[in-house]
Every structure is written in structure tokens, then in C-alpha cells.
Amino acid sequence: xxRYSAWAVAREATRYHEGWERxxxxxEPKKRYDVVIVGAGGHGLATAYYLGKNHGxxxxxxxxxxxxxxxxxxxxxxxxxxNYLQDSSAAIYEKARSLYETMSQDLNYNVMFSPRGVxxxxxxxHEVRGYQRTAHANALQGVSTEFISxxxxxxxxxxxxxxxxRYPVLGGLWQAxxxxxxxxxxxxxxxxxxxxxxxxxxxxxEVTGIRQExxxxxxxxxxxxxxxxxxxxxxxxxxxxHLAEMAGFRLPLESVALQALVSEPIKPCMDVVVMANxxxxxxxxxxxxxxxxxxxxxxxxxxxQRGSFHHxxxxxRALIETFPMxxxxxxxxxxxxxxxxxxDRSPILSKTPVEGVFINSGWGTGGFKxxxxxxxxxxxxxxxxxxxxxxEFGLNRFAEGRFVDESVAAGVAH
Amino acid sequence: xxxxxxPYCGVKAEETEFHAGGEAHIKRFxxxxxxxxxxxxxxxxxxxxxxxxxxxxxxxxxxxxxxVVRCTMTLEVFGSYSAQVSxxxxxxxxxxxxxxxxxxWRDFA
Numbered sequence: 001x002x003r004y005s006a007w008a009v010a011r012e013a014t015r016y017h018e019g020w021e022r023x024x025x026x027x028e029p030k031k032r033y034d035v036v037i038v039g040a041g042g043h044g045l046a047t048a049y050y051l052g053k054n055h056g057x058x059x060x061x062x063x064x065x066x067x068x069x070x071x072x073x074x075x076x077x078x079x080x081x082x083n084y085l086q087d088s089s090a091a092i093y094e095k096a097r098s099l100y101e102t103m104s105q106d107l108n109y110n111v112m113f114s115p116r117g118v119x120x121x122x123x124x125x126h127e128v129r130g131y132q133r134t135a136h137a138n139a140l141q142g143v144s145t146e147f148i149s150x151x152x153x154x155x156x157x158x159x160x161x162x163x164x165x166r167y168p169v170l171g172g173l174w175q176a177x178x179x180x181x182x183x184x185x186x187x188x189x190x191x192x193x194x195x196x197x198x199x200x201x202x203x204x205x206e207v208t209g210i211r212q213e214x215x216x217x218x219x220x221x222x223x224x225x226x227x228x229x230x231x232x233x234x235x236x237x238x239x240x241x242h243l244a245e246m247a248g249f250r251l252p253l254e255s256v257a258l259q260a261l262v263s264e265p266i267k268p269c270m271d272v273v274v275m276a277n278x279x280x281x282x283x284x285x286x287x288x289x290x291x292x293x294x295x296x297x298x299x300x301x302x303x304x305q306r307g308s309f310h311h312x313x314x315x316x317r318a319l320i321e322t323f324p325m326x327x328x329x330x331x332x333x334x335x336x337x338x339x340x341x342x343x344d345r346s347p348i349l350s351k352t353p354v355e356g357v358f359i360n361s362g363w364g365t366g367g368f369k370x371x372x373x374x375x376x377x378x379x380x381x382x383x384x385x386x387x388x389x390x391x392e393f394g395l396n397r398f399a400e401g402r403f404v405d406e407s408v409a410a411g412v413a414h
Numbered sequence: 415x416x417x418x419x420x421p422y423c424g425v426k427a428e429e430t431e432f433h434a435g436g437e438a439h440i441k442r443f444x445x446x447x448x449x450x451x452x453x454x455x456x457x458x459x460x461x462x463x464x465x466x467x468x469x470x471x472x473x474x475x476x477x478x479x480x481x482v483v484r485c486t487m488t489l490e491v492f493g494s495y496s497a498q499v500s501x502x503x504x505x506x507x508x509x510x511x512x513x514x515x516x517x518x519w520r521d522f523a
Contacts, residue, residue: 343457
């Protein structure tokens with residue numbers, strides 16, 4: 001792999017930029033791999049990367065039905081934070097956030113991580129108490145957050161209306177080291193690093209079946225032929241249930257559409273991320289100047305990657321109340337992604353009833369921020385059979401009633 | 415946006431008039447059942463790509479619960495029927511078969 005640097009740009013400038021090589025190879029699948037990962041999104045590629053980097057397993061294929069990073073990795077609102085209430089959630093999200101800090105250097109790929117700060121607004125007395133509790137929990141977990149006053153919110157976000165008609169701002173949970181990153185670059189950076197370690201990233205290759213012998217996985221059938229594997233990692237977000245059905249087990253998941261939208265670009269007006277969970281909307285400004293807005297999920301199962309319009313209306317209505325100056329902004333694009341939601345709103349990183357098959361799913365509406373931590377923990381789980389980061393997120397927690405209940409702790413925007 | 419018909423009052427309306435209630439025809443396992451059955455009843459879902467049986471409530475209308483069959487790949491609605499049954503009636507099954515030959519859902523087909 002030829003490294004990217006200022007020197008490389010200068011060198012290429014002298015020869016018409018003809019010396020750049022492809023960021024990753026496009027190989028045909030081999031007959032057998034030690035590990036096959038299904039799904040070349042952020043989580044799948046991060047898993048492959050840490051299998052190679054931390055555990056020396058490089059005979060790995062990442063197979064992808066569509067194109068790399070074309071699912072939820074390219075459809076989220078790029079928010080990164082780790083201000084969770086439960087210890088096990090805070091541990092994995094904080095691991096992820098800390099890995100984001102050095103990701104550009106580690107991957108030699110600029111992921112544009114911008115630790116600009118994230119505020120979660122408290123707009124009811126319940127939320128004030130809830131976020132104060134979270135701030136105390138975070139202090140014990142070593143996650144740096146603080147509960148701030150409405151005046152401090154106004155200082156950080158001058159365009160906000162804290163007197164609000166329905167829900168005045170009563171305070172906020174502030175994580176100064178949260179922020180955003182360029183979502184596509186995260187997938188591309190991992191893909192380039194994986195390819196450099198000799199891993200095969202095979203796009204436009206759909207899994208059609210999972211082969212087993214005596215309760216143990218032996219390989220997968222794909223549209224590019226059969227591939228044998230020692231271990232199989234299923235990292236396919238909304239389509240987890242479909243893959244689990246191929247492997248012969250059911251999951252405590254339902255797939256629903258989550259929507260987001262961006263406005264026309266405007267001059268810089270807000271340099272932090274603001275989340276308003278009571279009225280339900282969240283917004284940040286991209287480096288191009290677009291306001292990036294996240295909406296809510298539909299209540300019904302859906303695989304169409306488009307959602308219901310009334311959710312967009314509700315989100316925009318809520319944000320106009322909070323930020324009156326955006327009322328005349330035109331919206332440029334709107335899109336949906338299919339997210340897999342568990343009962344306790346926490347992910348599943350687990351062994352499965354089929355030996356050698358591991359699943360990483362259930363990230364619901366909050367997967368992007370967790371990508372490096374998820375890959376770090378899931379790779380350890382696949383390589384060693386145990387990871388302290390993923391221990392609480394096993395499938396068995398449902399049978400045992402041992403939930404990681406962030407649906408109460410984190411509110412709807414998760 | 416979905417257009418659903420309430421089988422009780424016959425009103426055809428878009429989805430904001432209704433409240434989605436999740437997967438339908440789930441068999442209840444209570445006290446005395448095995449752990450696996452109880453877990454399956456509480457948490458595990460079919461979550462299919464394709465024909466999906468589900469419950470809806472006519473929240474901003476007559477207030478009654480009813481069943482809907484819908485395709486999760488296309489959002490096409492095959493029909494709605496009473497909540498007072500534990501299996502879909504034959505005419506609903508026929509309506510699905512006309513559009514999706516070879517469909518299946520647990521023990522129904």
C-alpha cells in the first residue's frame with residue numbers, strides 16, 4: 001500500500017496524478033478462508049481489520065451483496081458520542097469514541113473526525129433528572145460528560161431558542177469529545193487497510209445459504225459460488241433476520257426504516273451536534289454547510305429503505321421550534337436505512353446456536369458511533385471466543401432476563 | 415405511506431390514523447412453559463423479507479385492534495381482517511397466494 005501524505009500529493013502533482021493506486025483490490029473469491037465476514041459496512045470491515053491487526057488472522061474475506069459502505073454506513077447522521085447510562089454500553093461506545101480519535105493516523109486515511117462536542121437537550125424535568133444521573137454514571141465510568149445550564153447551552157449554540165414555546169431548554173448533557181466523522185471514509189479507510197493486510201473484499205456477492213455439518217458451519221453459498229470457512233461473522237444490520245433464517249435460528253430483532261435528511265448548504269451557524277430527544281430531532285452542520293437532520297423510526301417492519309413522510313414532518317416541526325432560523329431552509333435530500341432493533345435497544349454481539357457462526361447486529365438507530373469499538377470487541381470474540389467488551393451483549397441475555405436496558409436510559413434517539 | 419382499511423368500521427385511511435402493534439398470531443407461553451418457548455414468545459420475531467402478518471389499532475377511529483397482511487419488501491397491503499381469529503381466514507390466504515405464490519409464514523401457507 002502506498003501511503004497517503006503531503007509528500008505523496010506533491011510527488012503526484014509533478015506527474016499528472018497518474019501514480020495513485022486503487023485503495024483496495026477487487027479479487028475473485030478463493031475456495032476457502034479462515035474467517036468469512038458477511039457485510040462490508042463499517043462494523044464488518046472494522047471486525048476484519050481488528051482480526052488482522054490484533055489477532056493475526058488475515059486469511060479473511062469480507063463479502064457484500066451491494067457495494068462497500070452502501071447500507072447504513074452511508075445513511076447515518078455521523079454522530080459519535082459515548083454518554084450512555086449502563087456500564088457495558090458506556091464501555092463499548094467509549095472504546096469506539098477513543099479509537100475514532102486516532103483512526104485517521106491508524107488507517108492512514110482521513111476520516112475527518114471532528115470532536116466538536118455533542119449536547120443532548122433536557123427539555124422536561126424527567127430529562128433533567130435522567131441526564132444528571134447519566135452524568136454521574138459517566139463520571140464513574142471514566143466517560144467525560146457534564147450537565148450544563150440553559151445559559152451555557154445558549155453560549156454553545158447561539159441559534160437555539162431556549163425559551164421554547166412547548167419545551168423550554170432546562171439544561172443539557174454535554175460531551176465535549178463527542179462529534180462527527182465522515183461516514184464513507186470510515187468504511188473506505190478500513191477497506192484499504194484490510195486489503196493491504198491481504199484480505200479479500202468481494203462486492204456484489206450475495207450470500208444464498210449457510211452450509212453446516214453436525215451443527216458446525218462449513219461455508220457459505222454465494223452468487224459467486226461456494227466459499228468454505230472456519231468461522232463466519234454475520235454483520236448485516238437490517239438483514240440479520242434473513243441470514244439467521246438461512247442458518248436456522250431466530251433473533252429477537254425487528255427491522256424498521258430510519259430516516260435522515262440534509263438541507264441546502266448555508267454559512268457556518270452551529271459548530272456542535274445538538275440532540276433533542278423529547279421533541280425528537282437531532283441536527284449538526286456538515287463541513288459543506290448542510291444541516292444534517294436525523295428523524296425517527298417507523299413503527300412497522302420494513303425492508304424498503306424508505307420511510308413514512310409524517311416522521312419527516314414531525315422531526316422538522318420539532319427542529320423549527322428549537323431553531324427558529326432554519327424555518328426557511330430548503331431540504332436537499334432525504335433517505336432511509338433499515339435498522340435492526342432489539343427489545344432492550346442494545347446490540348447483539350454473540351455466539352449463535354450454530355458453532356462457528358457469530359453475529360453482530362441489533363445496533364438499531366445508533367450503530368455508526370460504535371463502529372471501531374464493535375469491530376475491536378467482535379474480532380476478539382471471534383478469535384478467542386470471549387471479549388470483555390461484548391460479554392454483556394450475548395444472545396443468552398434474553399432468555400436470562402439480563403437486559404442492557406438503554407431504551408429507558410437513552411430515550412428514543414439512540 | 416401505507417393505506418390501511420379497518421375491517422370493523424370500513425374506513426380506509428393512511429397510517430397516521432392507525433397505531434402499529436407488531437407481529438401477529440404469536441402464541442402465548444405462560445407459567446409452566448419451557449424457557450426456550452417463553453423466550454421465543456417474548457422476544458424472537460419472524461421479521462421476514464416478504465409476507466408479514468401484523469396487528470394494528472384504529473387509534474384515531476373506532477379504537478379496535480385488527481390484523482393486516484403486508485409485504486415488507488414492497489409495502490403492498492394484501493388485506494385486513496378481524497382480530498378475533500388466531501389464523502388468517504381463507505380469503506386472505508388466497509389474496510396473498512394470488513400475489514405471492516409459494517409464500518409461507520410459520521405453519522400457515
